[in-house]
Amino acid sequence: MTTAYADERGPGAGRRDAEATRTAIVKATRHLLARHAHGDITLKAVADRAGVSPPLILKYFGNKDALFSSVMNFEADVESFLDAPLDDLGRHMVRHVLTGQAERGADPILRIVFAPLHGEQGEILRANFRSQVSGRLAARLRGPDAGLRAELAVSMLLGLGVMYGIARGPHVRTADIDDVVNRYAPAVQDALGVRGTVRPAAAQRH
Structure with a gap:
């Protein structure tokens, strides 16, 4: 059923899902950065707020420092x-x-x-x-x-x-x-x- 659903979504669905996931992670990180010190924010906290797993954050950003560097802009x-x-x-x-x-x-x-x-x-x-x-x-x-x-x-x-x-x-x-x-x-x-x-x-x- 999963494969059939993926087929129904079309070839661009995976990319859209990936973009949505990255956006959710970035938004969660920015939210936490506006309230907590960098050193106090864990990947788990970001993952919980974004509704994803910590390994998925590592998949998209590599590590915590890379994630935070990507959102340290305006x-x-x-x-x-x-x-x-x-x-x-x-x-x-x-x-x-x-x-x-x-x-x-x-x-x-x-x-x-x-x-x-x-x-x-x-x-x-x-x-x-x-x-x-x-x-x-x-x-x-x-x-x-x-x-x-x-x-x-x-x-x-x-x-x-x-x-x-x-x-x-x-x-x-x-x-x-x-x-x-x-x-x-x-x-x-x-x-x-x-x-x-x-x-x-x-x-x-x-």
Whole structure:
């Protein structure tokens, strides 16, 4: 029956299954990295969260270090993080951090907060964050001090994420997300040095 089922799925099914398995393993690893030190995360923990066996992780990635090196980057996350026009980017990034925390329990960008816990892997995380997040944001900004403006804006977003997801500030966590966006986004937009979109008062909660 297994062979017949495999035949029915067609020749591309095995590759799709492999891609789905790799994706599940990567997502599980990223989830754990946002909550625990690199040295405290076992292959079994990753396997349990991904719904696979530890040997299957070794099959796809070779060893634990190779697995963690493959997820110590932000390329897959920065696309959505920066996916807005410059004049609305502050609002977009603030909402991105808040909804990531509220809906998924952690925003992938906040993995940088745990870099000191990850030893040598933490250095990879830091370098990738500088080039793939703050560096990429700086490349979008015009005028002088683009790097400084980008780092200041990202610092504000990390602070908000830490207060929401790590310090678990009760007022931030229970506030309406639109309200927090309206209060916080203008400061982030100002740090970017880009004039923000002027929104009518009635539209600011949407």
